[in-house]
Amino acid sequence: MKLKILKHLVCPSCNEELRLGEDYNEKDNEITEGVLICVNCKSTYKIIKGVPRFIDTDKYVDTFSFEWNKFHDVQMDILNDTDESERTFKWKTGWKPEDLKGKLVLDVGVGAGRFADVVSRWGGEVIGIDLSYAVDAAYKNIGARENVHIIQADLFNLPFRHETFDHMYSIGVLHHTPDTKKAFMAVVPYLKKGGEFAVFIYGRGYHHYFSDIWRKITTKLPIRLMYYLSSIAIPLYYIHKIPFFGKVAQALLPTANWPDWRWRWLDTFDWYTPKYQWKHTWPEVFKWFKEAGFTEIELFEEGLSGLSQICMRGKKL
Ligand SMILES: C[S@@+](CC[C@H](N)C(=O)[O-])C[C@H]1O[C@@H](n2cnc3c(N)ncnc32)[C@H](O)[C@@H]1O
Known part of the structure; x- marks a missing residue:
């Protein structure tokens, strides 16, 4: 600190x-x-x-404490000589380096710090908060940088004054809380007027049908067992390439299909273990932005085409 x-x-x-x-x-x-x-x-x-x-336990996010410490380096651009996280951050938030340079930025649910790393390299001063012990991974990855601060805190009870941050983002986090809308509303007061808030939230869709059924079982299994079971994604990648049969296999037991085997393993664990995993529609998220007093609300293209990914940003009035 x-x-x-x-x-x-x-x-x-x-x-x-x-x-x-x-x-x-x-x-x-x-x-x-x-x-x-x-x-x-x-x-x-x-x-x-x-x-x-600022918390005593990691409550309902123990799977994330495990996940981000086990896979602490997998998605970090700086440790893998890639720009995958930077490109993802760009299309999920619509921001460019000049938008964040010199700004005080809050990363709500920092995980192992893959996006806080990008903001800090772009010249923003970033505070990353997380309820889980992911903060230990994030601190190891980027905590020593002059413009990075890592804090363990609950987004429902943050240790900041209202209207502290120039910009805020929350990527893949709010739908993992007990109530996505309440989580959204809980963090808005910490943003300055005129500041921008970018979110990425899971979209609702028929393609989640089978994984939602699997999740009824997988979320109850021991974390360590799920760690080994999710490694099934590593060989399934090759099976999914088989015409027709591969598509059926992927629909019945969806697993991540990244070319990097460690990403496949991590993302599959990340899908099947969290206690909460709500899905929403973009008009729903749009209404939250409106209700919270945002203007210039944008839905990013990838979000529109995918619909399973809602990437939206607004400016606070
Ligand atoms: C899927 S991870 C995303 C991490 C990071 N944003 C990324 O994209 O790599 C979701 C994160 O949300 C955090 N989280 C869930 N509920 C939270 C809460 N109430 N307060 C703070 N963080 C929370 C979890 O601990 C977890 O690290």
Whole structure:
């Protein structure tokens, strides 16, 4: 944790300032262990392994704690010499580097930090929050950078003042909470007026029919067992290439089809394990933007053609 983040943090219980307790460890300008104390209500929040922690457990996101620590490097451009995450970020948000340069940006549900990495390389100052222990993976990946801050917190109770951020995004996160719309509405107050919010939310579609049935079982299986079972995606990729038979196999047991075998494994685990996985329609998401006071709402093309992917961005009035 960098000391400069303190100016943006407040106590999530009473909204007052936090100060660093006297006993702390520091290494390379990072507070690695210590405690944050609320100057008003005296609540305390630990800093563990460089990350301020505003929650006691990872509640319903334990599958993500497992996933992002196991697959911590798979989707990181910098570690794989690719630009896959950067290209994905561009089409999911519609932003270009000049839109985020010098801005304070909130990544709601940072995971292992693949998109926070992009924002930081584009010159934005990014705060990545996540409820799960994915924050440990994100901190290892990018936490030491001067313009990156990783925080473990619940998006329903964030440790920031309202209207703090120039821009915000939440990619593949809100539909993994108990209530997607409530999650959307919960984070909007932290965006400044005139700021933009970009979201990626799963779309509803007939092609999820069989995986929704499988999920009734897979979400109840032990995480470690699901880790091994999802590796079935690695060989199934070749079977899916067989004409006709491959299409039927993919429809009955959908698995990820990335050329990189580790992405296939990760994305299949990511699909079958989360406790919550809501799907929506784009008019539904559009209405949330309207209701929350956004203008210039855009649905990105890939979202339109895919419909299983809703990528939308708006400007707060
Ligand atoms: C599919 S992952 C996406 C991670 C990242 N945005 C990406 O695209 O790589 C969903 C993330 O949402 C986080 N999440 C779910 N509910 C949350 C909440 N209430 N507060 C903060 N993060 C949450 C999970 O812990 C998980 O890391």
